[in-house]
Amino acid sequence: MLEGIHHAAIICSDYGKSRQFYVGILGLEVIAENFRAGRNSWKLDLALPDGGQVELFSFPTAPPRPSYPEAQGLRHLAFRVAALEPVIRHLQDCGIEVEPVRVDEYTGKRFTFFSDPDGLPLELYEQG
Structure with missing residues (x-):
């Protein structure tokens, strides 16, 4: 059965800006950082203090996601x-x-x- 949340994945619009935010400001530790040339995409694995992770992705053509007003999902x-x-x-x-x-x-x-x-x-x- 389920034991907990392993990670949350986030797709960002500006990889450098988001990397600075999650690492530099929020202080999350970098586990791994990889550029996936076939997708023209970065994947950054970040550690949370409790063992969970945040995965930060960049995709060059990802559409924006509505946050306000709140959308389903x-x-x-x-x-x-x-x-x-x-x-x-x-x-x-x-x-x-x-x-x-x-x-x-x-x-x-x-x-x-x-x-x-x-x-x-x-x-x-x-x-x-």
Whole structure:
């Protein structure tokens, strides 16, 4: 049976910009980085601290995906954090806009959203 999520895959419009965002700003560790010449595509495997991974792809003719208004399909990618404020400050110091903190009405946990360079909604979910 299922044991957990292995990875989430993201197709970006500007590989260099997205690589800098996920590695330089979010601090994800590079596992492997490969250029696939036959597809004219980069594939970047990034490690999350809990053992999960994010795969970052570039495809030269990928169409944009609507995020707002919300469309059917995968809604967002959420990252677990011990405390929101230090991460929010870091993102804001890097020039990234972060939405106001909200409280989950069912769990009482605090969370907020921000976006990657392509407008993909990303969530910070406080576990503390």
